[in-house]
Amino acid sequence: MESPEFSAGMRNQGPNGGPPKRKRSIMESSPASTGDNDREERDDGSPETKGGRRLPGVKRACNECRQQKLRCDVVQEPFSSCSRCNRLHLECKIESNFKRVGKRSKHAEMEKEIERLRRAVQSAKSQGFVVDEDDDNNTPGNATHSQLHSPVINSHYSHTRNPSLMGSDEAVSSLLHLKRGGSYAMPRIVRELEDFRITEDDEGVLFNDYFHYYHPFLPFLNPHQTPDQYYQQYPLLYWAIVAVASRRYGHDRSFLTKLSSPLTRLLWTTIGEVPQSYFAVKALCLLCTWPLPTSTSSSDPTHILSGVLMKTATGLGLHRPNHMNDFSRVPIELNKEGLHDRIKTWAVANIVAQAVGTGYGQPATTLYDWTLATRQGDTSPASLGPELEARLQIERFCDKVSKEMYSNASDPRGVAGDEHRAMLMRVYRRDYNELAASVLSKGVSPVVNLHLKAAGLHLRLAGFFDSNNSPNYLDDLMGLWRATTSFLDFILDGDPSCHDHYSYQYRDQYMLKYASNFIQQMLVAAGFSLLKLLRSFFAKIIDFDRGRELFHRTIQAIRTTSVIQNDLYWRLAELMVQIWNGAGRENPNAYRPDGTDPVVDDSLQLKVRCRHSMSLVFDSIWHWREEYQARGRGTLDALKQPTNPDSANESSASSTHLDSTLAPPSHGIPNLGLAAAASNGSITPGGGSTTMGGNQQLMGMNGFDTLDVWDPQHWMLDGLLDFNYTFVPPIEGA
Known part of the structure; x- marks a missing residue:
């Protein structure tokens, strides 16, 4: 028969005969004890109710504390940053779709990035670029400390698959700039598209040129956004702005030539993705208004892209901006600014599609409905401003002329009697x-x-x-x-x-x-x-x-x-x-x-x-x-x-x-x-x-x-000196 002492010892043992499991006290889990930020928390960051159960749908810990699995004392309403983020000067925010990034995968990706940069250094050296190395750092293993006089290494790479590693890219790039001295004056590449690279100086000039010269023709983008913000929104939109601005870029006349082929491949790859992004509509508006140069009608996709533009816009529900959730799997809540931007984009999409239809002599794929109805004195988000409102009125007039004069159902060619x-x-x-x-x-x-x-x-x-x-x-x-x-x-x-x-x-x-x-x-x-x-x-x-x-x-x-x-x-x-x-x-x-009265004939x-x-x-x-x-x-x-x-x-x-x-x-x-x-x-x-x-x-x-x-269904000299998108000779002195 077991003694009372033996029975009590067995009850206090942990699983598998291990040491007894320590009970968690109420005081340790109370909010008052959250001053120690090094204690671990459950991965989902959910707080507990009074009965110890989770409160579903509530995120208590901020992103930074969840990443480190630490307790967090953030206050959501009214929002107040947690003490850890305040102490470490971090951005304290709570995102419902946040997911932790494992340190192992982060380190592995950093190693891959370093290895890629090493290969870039070796490739640049093989092309004749000068590398200044210290005597104790000229081994392959220390290639990251080399000083390379090449724009390739003076770059801030932002093409990681994980957005949380953006800072690590900059850190790796900074390692390559150590002991660089006067080479900081070299141009710094900020973006890459296949083998096309754009420097920080070129990016600034091109975006400034776009909003100064091209934006008045189609004023719907935000000139106060930075190039990086446009890239983060949608890469195709960023490169579309660069392509439009490079049409008259005097610093490098071959800029558009080099960009045309990579941008064309990015364009068709992007528009083939389903579902589409709202910013794809903006990019297509630009590329339909200022298409990439071409020499033949067979290689001009503008009319096709205008159809894709309108179908993408309606598929996203831009024509029903107040009922966007009818076209989305996830709830969408728009503030006044977001609603106005979507209405403006929908209006510009119709303006562009109508211009394409009129210019190419084809039926336009426009949709002038209640959203674009003219309402005098309207100050709601549906108001477009005097410029776009006037442009929309003009394009609606062109649409009316085309449909009434050239869409006669009783005539085989569609022309009115x-x-x-x-x-x-x-x-x-x-x-x-x-x-x-x-x-x-x-x-x-x-x-x-x-x-x-x-x-x-x-x-x-x-x-x-x-x-x-x-x-x-x-x-x-x-x-x-x-x-x-x-x-x-x-x-x-x-x-x-x-x-x-x-x-x-x-x-x-x-x-x-x-x-x-x-x-x-x-x-x-x-x-x-x-x-x-x-x-x-x-x-x-x-x-x-x-x-x-x-x-x-x-x-x-x-x-x-x-x-x-x-x-x-x-x-x-x-x-x-x-x-x-x-x-x-x-x-x-x-x-x-010759002074005589004209003889009217049918020559016209x-x-x-x-x-x-x-x-x-x-x-x-x-x-x-x-x-x-x-x-x-x-x-x-x-x-x-x-x-x-x-x-x-x-x-x-x-x-x-x-x-x-x-x-x-x-x-x-x-x-x-x-x-x-x-x-x-x-x-x-x-x-x-x-x-x-x-x-x-x-x-x-x-x-x-x-x-x-010559194809009568097009109007651009097919078969005469094609260059398409692969060869675009610049105009000298233009």
Whole structure:
């Protein structure tokens, strides 16, 4: 029989016969005893109720104390930092989704980072970079203490998989800067995208350029955020801002060339992810407004991206900002600022999508619903401000014109009938005048005024669809002439009555250098409009000399908007020059007024009529192709070195064969037969050039016979000198 002492000893033993388990006293777990911050706490950090049970859904310990498994005396309501964070000067915060990071994994990742930096040092040394090492630190194991004069090591890497290791990256980078001395002046790389690197100085200049020059065209990003904040929000948004700003980056003309390919791969990888981020909509707005330069329509994804933009926005519920939870798996609570930002982003998405649809002559994927309804005097978060509100009104007007005039369900090409279109034109002329009065009364910027004039040109381009027998035919053409010249005068010279702080924009060709893709497209449409009107019977009604001078300036303006030499707009300007010269030689009496009344004919009728108001552009190039296609075959040398309007002085008298302002220099362009022959006065009656040796045809020598691959569903010279995104030669001196 067991003794009482033996039974009591067995009861006091711990598991497996070990020492007795020490009971936890109430005093030790009470809040009053939390002064010792070295005691451990449960991993979930949940406090206990009076009965010793957990209080579900409550996080008591702050992130720093939970990371170290220490007790925490943080007060949540009202919030007061814990004593440990105050003593160690740490950021005291409580996050419901916080997860501890094990020290072993943290150390392992630091070791991997150090090893990667060592390989970068060795790679830089193999490329000829100078490494200064002390005698006692020139072993491979001490490579982290080396002084490397390379921007690669002067960097702050932020591409760790664990955000909590950001500080360790900076610490590792600091180790590499020990004993560096004067090498601190070297540029410091702050971001990497594949093999593309951007330094801290370049980043600062580019972000400053974006918000100074490009932001007025699409004012919806926050200029007070830092580049690092944009990167933390969404890397694609950060690189989109860098790409837009690098279009005119004078410090390094090859910046955009180097960034194009990595950014393209990042773009398609990012938009393929599901679910999408709200900031992806902002990035797509930028890349659709200022696309990466390309040379062919087949490699221009802007129209596709605009559709992705709108589907992403609606998938995230931006069109229902007050009911975001209907489109999310987790609850979303927005404050007033967050709600306003989403409404603004939704408005900008519609503005961008409408501009893409109008510029490419395609149906726009816009959604103008209650969220974007105009409410005068509204000061709620739905208010967009005068600039965006005016832009939204203009784009809604363009959408109405496109849908009513070019979406006729009873016509195979979708074009409204002559009588219906004439009635719509009268209605929309009145609507446009009311819109202009409303927009201009708000004192908007010249950028908004420019888009207003572009909307007027978009409306009036329907005049090319009219029959020459319609009663108001000449009136519509005169309205088109006025809309074209008004748009061109404004973008070239600005508003002469404007004497405010916007006047600097015109002195520096602000509107042209930093123009969006839509403005470039409308500038091309205006140029083709002048070309078609001045080469028709209508030239006898208007001021031909003024139109001719304005056309020459338009050619130069299109080339000014071109970001890369021989990109789409550079080459379209070259084609317009060739069409002008060829039409002048072929039919000189068609555009020179001789004092007689004009004979109205159907020469202005369009054959291409399925591309809305931009049908004029496609029709003009198709007309040129059919007119000169069978006259010979040639090379692409003319496009490799396109004509330069500044290469010759302006002739006082307009020539019926070749305008001197559009003539190319005779040197350095081996196969530009027409211009070289005309400058030497040796154009043969058959169109050949004696200077080039042989009776070669007029336009065949210029290499434009390759327009056999012209796709009528696009408008950008497929097959002529492609560079896509891999080769982008910079414009010298731009």
